[in-house]
Amino acid sequence: MTTGSDLLGRYAHSMVQVFGTPQLVLASGHGCWVTDVDGKRYLDLLSGIAVNALGHGHPALVQAVAKQAEAAIHVSNFFTSEPAVLLAERLLTLAAAPEGSGVFFANSGTEATEAAIKLSRRTGRTTMIALEGSFHGRSTGALALTHKAAYREPFEPLIPEVVFVAPDDADALRAAVDDTTAAVFIEPIQGEAGVREVSADYLRLARELTSRHGALLVLDEIQTGVGRTGSWFAHQPSGVVPDAMTLAKGLGGGVPIGALVTFGPEVTGLLTAGQHGTTFGGNPLACAAGLAVLDTIERDGLLEHVSRVGALLDDVEVEGVSATRGRGLLRAIELSGIPAPAVMVAARDAGFIVNAVTPTALRLAPPLILSEAELQGFLSALPTIIDTVREATA
Numbered sequence: 001m002t003t004g005s006d007l008l009g010r011y012a013h014s015m016v017q018v019f020g021t022p023q024l025v026l027a028s029g030h031g032c033w034v035t036d037v038d039g040k041r042y043l044d045l046l047s048g049i050a051v052n053a054l055g056h057g058h059p060a061l062v063q064a065v066a067k068q069a070e071a072a073i074h075v076s077n078f079f080t081s082e083p084a085v086l087l088a089e090r091l092l093t094l095a096a097a098p099e100g101s102g103v104f105f106a107n108s109g110t111e112a113t114e115a116a117i118k119l120s121r122r123t124g125r126t127t128m129i130a131l132e133g134s135f136h137g138r139s140t141g142a143l144a145l146t147h148k149a150a151y152r153e154p155f156e157p158l159i160p161e162v163v164f165v166a167p168d169d170a171d172a173l174r175a176a177v178d179d180t181t182a183a184v185f186i187e188p189i190q191g192e193a194g195v196r197e198v199s200a201d202y203l204r205l206a207r208e209l210t211s212r213h214g215a216l217l218v219l220d221e222i223q224t225g226v227g228r229t230g231s232w233f234a235h236q237p238s239g240v241v242p243d244a245m246t247l248a249k250g251l252g253g254g255v256p257i258g259a260l261v262t263f264g265p266e267v268t269g270l271l272t273a274g275q276h277g278t279t280f281g282g283n284p285l286a287c288a289a290g291l292a293v294l295d296t297i298e299r300d301g302l303l304e305h306v307s308r309v310g311a312l313l314d315d316v317e318v319e320g321v322s323a324t325r326g327r328g329l330l331r332a333i334e335l336s337g338i339p340a341p342a343v344m345v346a347a348r349d350a351g352f353i354v355n356a357v358t359p360t361a362l363r364l365a366p367p368l369i370l371s372e373a374e375l376q377g378f379l380s381a382l383p384t385i386i387d388t389v390r391e392a393t394a
């Protein structure tokens, strides 16, 4: 039998090393649990970074994918399919998008961002505003909007005229947006920056400023969308209606899919026939997966479930935990005086998959189907996990 350490050795000799050494070699999953090739089980509190919304092996998703694979996996964009049309209609309804809105399907988050960048260019303007701490993807267009210097600098020059402003700073945003602004890009909660939320007032200000200056408001809901925060989309409680919204991660429940949703006929009409495209985007397999995810969230009342289970993380009274952040099942646990990467490793040894999203914070983005008992299992183990790290570093 091939062991995890065998495969990791071979990985090192067969892969481009952009991800460093993977933590585990996973073989299978069931519900919120995954099993590695050596047979050890883990509670998956990260769900492939907010992707496996229905956990692993969910019958609704498995059946939808199997059935669609038998019917047609791919048809190209010379043709379309019922799952594609149904998923687009469904997303527009859930986003409460007005008549004349539209969806462009891609295969990943960064491609959804690329589509939004091209949309913004069609305003005739070129300046884009993004937030410090932002993450919008790794392709060169999206990378220009991604704040982290270590990601961007090795690949410069990137597309110019991107202005970064401090998140939640009203004056900085007022000073930055003017009649030359093509678009403002905002994540309602910055996942990669450590689960940092901008206020509803800030979103409303961004809406007001972009409307006043004829710029687009683009909300990146790639990580926060599709029920992750207890609403269909994280911006919805603010009442803001964006010009465009990007989706990916949770939408396909693990099957790659991205989407750009454009709001209203004016914005939707900015991209015309021939101006953008993708071979795989909108394929019936991925769209059938997306429909199964949305159907299941609705049928099983997962939005309420996410809010209820996530509330267990509002206050974590554990020594070494100084604060928690986030909404629904997108959360950070801020640690004091103890390095998050070491806690991540100790948690893994104890059978829990979490992510050290910053040097001091753990990110939890579990399947939306996580039970209170499963989460409680982690919270009960956390003091011992933290103690293990304390003793090892003392």
Ligand SMILES: *Cc1c(COP(=O)(O)O)cnc(C)c1O
Binding pocket: 107, 108, 109, 110, 111, 113, 135, 136, 137, 138, 187, 191, 192, 220, 221, 222, 223, 224, 248, 249
């Ligand atoms: C993951 C992520 C992206 C990029 O998505 P990929 O599918 O990795 O290209 C963009 N924006 C946000 C907010 C993300 O979390």
